[in-house]
Amino acid sequence: MKHPNEATLALHAGGDLGLVARWRTERHLAKCGPCRDCVAAFAQLREVLPDLAEIPEVPWNRLAAEMRANIRLGLAAGECVRTGDGNEGATVRGSHRLSTGRAALAFASVVLLMYSGLLLERPSPVAVPLAGKEGPLVQATENGIQVRAGGSAFRLMNAGAKSVTYSASADGSLGARYVDPETGYVTINNVYVE
Amino acid sequence: MWSRAIPIPAVVVFLSAGTLLAQDAPLPPGSVNINLPANSPLALISTSLSDSRTTARGAALILDLHMSLTLRNSSQNRIHGVTLRVVSQEVTLGGKGWVTYPSLNVGPGEAFPARIDMQLMRPSPIISGTLVQVDLDGVLFQDLSFFGPDRLNSRRTMTASEMEAQRDRDHFKRVLAQSGKPGLQREMLASMAHQSEVSQLAVTVKRAGRAVTSAAVPGERTAEFAFLQFSDSPVAPLEGWAQLAGNEARAPHINVRNNSARAVKHVEMGWLVSDQSGRQYMAASVPSGDATLNLPPGKTARLDQEATLSFTSKGQPVNVQNMMGFVNQVEFADGRIWVPNRQNLDNAGLQKVLPPSAEEQRLTQVYLKHGLEGLVQELAKF
Numbered sequence: 001m002k003h004p005n006e007a008t009l010a011l012h013a014g015g016d017l018g019l020v021a022r023w024r025t026e027r028h029l030a031k032c033g034p035c036r037d038c039v040a041a042f043a044q045l046r047e048v049l050p051d052l053a054e055i056p057e058v059p060w061n062r063l064a065a066e067m068r069a070n071i072r073l074g075l076a077a078g079e080c081v082r083t084g085d086g087n088e089g090a091t092v093r094g095s096h097r098l099s100t101g102r103a104a105l106a107f108a109s110v111v112l113l114m115y116s117g118l119l120l121e122r123p124s125p126v127a128v129p130l131a132g133k134e135g136p137l138v139q140a141t142e143n144g145i146q147v148r149a150g151g152s153a154f155r156l157m158n159a160g161a162k163s164v165t166y167s168a169s170a171d172g173s174l175g176a177r178y179v180d181p182e183t184g185y186v187t188i189n190n191v192y193v194e
Numbered sequence: 195m196w197s198r199a200i201p202i203p204a205v206v207v208f209l210s211a212g213t214l215l216a217q218d219a220p221l222p223p224g225s226v227n228i229n230l231p232a233n234s235p236l237a238l239i240s241t242s243l244s245d246s247r248t249t250a251r252g253a254a255l256i257l258d259l260h261m262s263l264t265l266r267n268s269s270q271n272r273i274h275g276v277t278l279r280v281v282s283q284e285v286t287l288g289g290k291g292w293v294t295y296p297s298l299n300v301g302p303g304e305a306f307p308a309r310i311d312m313q314l315m316r317p318s319p320i321i322s323g324t325l326v327q328v329d330l331d332g333v334l335f336q337d338l339s340f341f342g343p344d345r346l347n348s349r350r351t352m353t354a355s356e357m358e359a360q361r362d363r364d365h366f367k368r369v370l371a372q373s374g375k376p377g378l379q380r381e382m383l384a385s386m387a388h389q390s391e392v393s394q395l396a397v398t399v400k401r402a403g404r405a406v407t408s409a410a411v412p413g414e415r416t417a418e419f420a421f422l423q424f425s426d427s428p429v430a431p432l433e434g435w436a437q438l439a440g441n442e443a444r445a446p447h448i449n450v451r452n453n454s455a456r457a458v459k460h461v462e463m464g465w466l467v468s469d470q471s472g473r474q475y476m477a478a479s480v481p482s483g484d485a486t487l488n489l490p491p492g493k494t495a496r497l498d499q500e501a502t503l504s505f506t507s508k509g510q511p512v513n514v515q516n517m518m519g520f521v522n523q524v525e526f527a528d529g530r531i532w533v534p535n536r537q538n539l540d541n542a543g544l545q546k547v548l549p550p551s552a553e554e555q556r557l558t559q560v561y562l563k564h565g566l567e568g569l570v571q572e573l574a575k576f
Contacts, residue, residue, distance in 0.1 A: 139398040144313070147291070151254065151317035154282055156291050159311040163389065165549040168397035168478040170446055170465070170499035177552055179559045183307045186552045188294040190346075193401055 003035055004028060013042035136193045138174040140166050145176045147191045156189035221246040226261065228328045235269035235333050235341050236276065239305055257314040259326060266305040269341075273300040274356055275334035277348035281327045282314055292331060292346050296355040297553045299336075299575060350460060350531065354523050357533045359553035363576050365536055366557060370573065375566055382561045382569065385554055392549050395467075395475045396506045414439040419448060422520040424538040428454030429461050429524050432494065441511035443467065444502035446480045448519060451494045458489040460525035461497060466518040466547060467505065474547045475512070478503055479522055488527070520544065 004012075004025055011017045012025045029036050136149035144157035145166070158164050161178030168174050173192040180187045221243055230238055242262040249256045267273050275298055280291045293310055300306050314325065332342030334352040342348065370378045419434035434448030446465065452458045463480040482497045489495045505512040520542065524532040539545050550558075561569040 135400065137398055137400040140396050144311075151315070153313070153315040154291060155313040155315075156280070156293065157311035157313060159309055163555075165555070166394055166397065167476075167549075168399050168503060170399070170478050170480045170501045170503065171483065172399055172401045172501050174397065174399055177549075177555070179556060180309055183309060184559070184563070185295050185306070185308075186297045186556045187309070188296065188552065189291065190294065191291045192346075193399070 001028075001032065003032065006038070009035060009038050010042045013039045138168075138172065138191045138193050140174065140176065145174050145189055145191050147193050149193075154191065156191060158189070159187070161187075219248050219250075221248060221257065221259070224323070225257075225325045226259065226328065227324045227326070228263070230330050234330055235267065235271075235273070235335075236330060237266045237268045239264040239266050253317060255316050255318065257316075257325060259310070259312045259314070261310040261312075261328070263308045263310070264305055265308055267300045267302055269333075269335070270302050271335040271337065271339065272302070273333055274298050274336050274359075275332075275348075275352035276308070277331040277333075277342070277346060277352060278308070278310065279327075279329045279331040279346060280310060280312065281329070282325055292348070294348065294352065294355075296352055297359050297556050349529075350525050353529075353531045354525075354533055355552055357531050358551040360576075361533065361535060362551050362554045362557070363573060366569075367573055370570065375570065378569065379566055382558055382566075385550060385558050386562075388545065389550055389555070389558065392547070393473065393475055393507065394549075395477060395512060397478060398504045398506075399478075400502045401500065417514075417517055419446075419517050419519040422518060422542045422544070424521060424534055424542070426535070426538070427521045427524070428452065428456070428526075428532055429458060429489075429521050431463065431519055431521060434463075434497075434519055436517060438514050438517075441506065441513050442502060442504045443477070443514050443517070445500050446497075447499075448480060448497045449494055450489075450497060450521075452489045452491055454524075454526075455491050457491065457527035458524055459487055459527050460523070461487070461489070461495070461521065462523040463497060464520045464522035464544075464548070466520075467512075467514045468516045468518075469512050470515055472515075474518070475505070475507075476548055477505060477514075477517075480519070 008017070008021065008025060012022065012029075017025060029039060136147055138145065138147050140146075141155060144155050146153050146155040148154075156176070158176055158178055160181050162181070163178060165177045166175065167177065171192075172194065173190055175188055175190045177186065177188045179185070226243060228238060228241060230236055240263070243260065244262075245258075245260045247258055249258070265276070275294065275296045277292055277294045280293060291312070293308075295308060298306065310328070312326070330342055331346045332340055332344050332348035332352065334340055334349070334356060338353055338356065340349045340353075366378060366381060369381050373380075414437050416435050417438045419431070419436070421431040421434070423430060429450050430453050432449040432451055434446065436446040437444045448463055450461055450463075461482045465477045465480050466474050467477040468474045480497055480499055482495070483499050484495075487495060505514065520534070522534065526532070534544075536545075539548065549555075557569060557572065560572045564572075
């Protein structure tokens with residue numbers, strides 16, 4: 001009988017295995033007592049682990065700082081060894097090519113992730129918040145007049161007019177009057193908020 | 195050096211990501227719906243949406259809509275005004291827009307262009323169904339008859355505009371008859387000088403509560419209106435007040451009396467404000483808020499509005515010191531409209547504060563574009 005390795009049993013104890021792997025492991029466990037015991041031991045250990053974080057006498061921060069220092073030391077030592085190597089230029093160039101490739105791969109992954117997100121998002125319409133806290137209002141903008149409410153706006157533009165006459169009304173409307181440079185007709189745009 | 199610091203493939207990929215975030219796309223078919231009733235006096239000859247596009251900016255979507263319509267007068271009367279209602283209910287809850295083309299002179303069978311340029315901004319990139327609905331709200335004919343559902347009171351608005359247009363055309367015709375072309379030219383030059391001198395306020399209107407763009411509010415006070423009285427006005431203002439705080443004014447209330455022999459169903463007051471230096475501005479109009487107003491002869495009524503207006507000029511808040519009101523428009527129960535005559539406006543000094551009418555604005559453009567002869571020919575058409 002071929003037994004699953006310890007990592008698989010540990011993952012199974014935590015419920016972290018995939019669908020197929022879980023099915024295969026469960027089939028094996030049904031027939032194998034030692035593996036069942038192993039899984040039970042892992043499960044018991046998982047229950048104890050959260051409590052370890054609460055033990056005050058274990059200096060987790062100091063341990064983490066020491067681990068970071070050791071990693072930096074290792075990296076520095078690696079640099080020293082590389083500097084002493086006669087084939088330095090080739091190593092650096094090779095490393096640069098490698099990092100360029102990695103960077104491109106990373107960016108491509110990000111773009112792919114964003115694109116996938118957009119594609120997945122598209123079929124489900126998103127509810128549009130239509131009014132902000134301040135409520136809708138009408139106002140003149142640089143090139144027209146608008147009704148604005150939260151992140152939404154409805155603007156009527158002045159179509160390249162040079163001279164625009166604005167008229168507000170206390171009933172909640174705003175008008176912009178101009179002579180359309182293309183048609184030559186007087187045009188009055190109005191927006192209104194209820 | 196730069197290419198070593200930032201690898202070229204990474205730049206290409208980054209730019210591609212930027213393109214994904216701000217994409218331009220043509221407007222999807224069916225985004226705009228133009229609806230003219232079957233018995234409409236206007237026929238839609240052509241529609242163009244060229245240069246219209248959508249742009250995705252992060253999570254938001256911006257739609258630039260450039261609509262060029264060609265409409266034909268399919269009635270037997272000359273058309274003097276058209277109002278199109280423009281609605282995007284999905285984008286602006288409770289908000290709407292409309293475009294009015296006053297001062298038209300379109301004969302039966304003639305076609306004319308109409309343009310609508312608009313922009314929609316919405317926080318969702320999803321486009322579905324009709325985004326913009328364009329409906330006919332009304333057509334005003336030369337004899338002041340009207341066609342349309344009139345959901346926007348465009349009958350009254352266009353009739354008042356037509357009354358002002360007739361008033362101003364008559365004025366310029368009279369000047370031409372009395373002083374000849376040199377006199378008409380002087381009038382045009384004076385009008386253009388006046389148009390460039392009129393100070394305009396940037397006004398933000400909110401239906402209730404305070405506008406968001408106001409400056410520091412030092413404390414609200416109740417201020418009374420002073421009134422300009424026109425001898426031939428069918429309605430007289432009696433008293434009025436509004437709440438002032440810094441560059442904000444809200445809740446104007448004005449009591450009026452019907453001095454005419456006919457019932458009145460709509461009154462609109464002009465609202466002037468002056469700043470600390472005494473400079474006057476046309477701030478807004480105050481229409482009667484009651485859509486079912488019925489003011490019999492000799493009776494009084496109160497015009498109530500609850501909106502808040504904030505005033506700025508050249509980006510700076512304009513603190514309101516004083517307010518003045520005048521009767522700007524009266525609609526009788528039979529649909530006839532009264533507007534102040536030019537003499538009234540001159541005598542009250544209002545010509546210096548008020549912008550010119552739509553027709554005067556149009557006639558000065560005709561003068562600029564086609565010269566004095568062109569203007570004389572234009573006046574002869576009416």
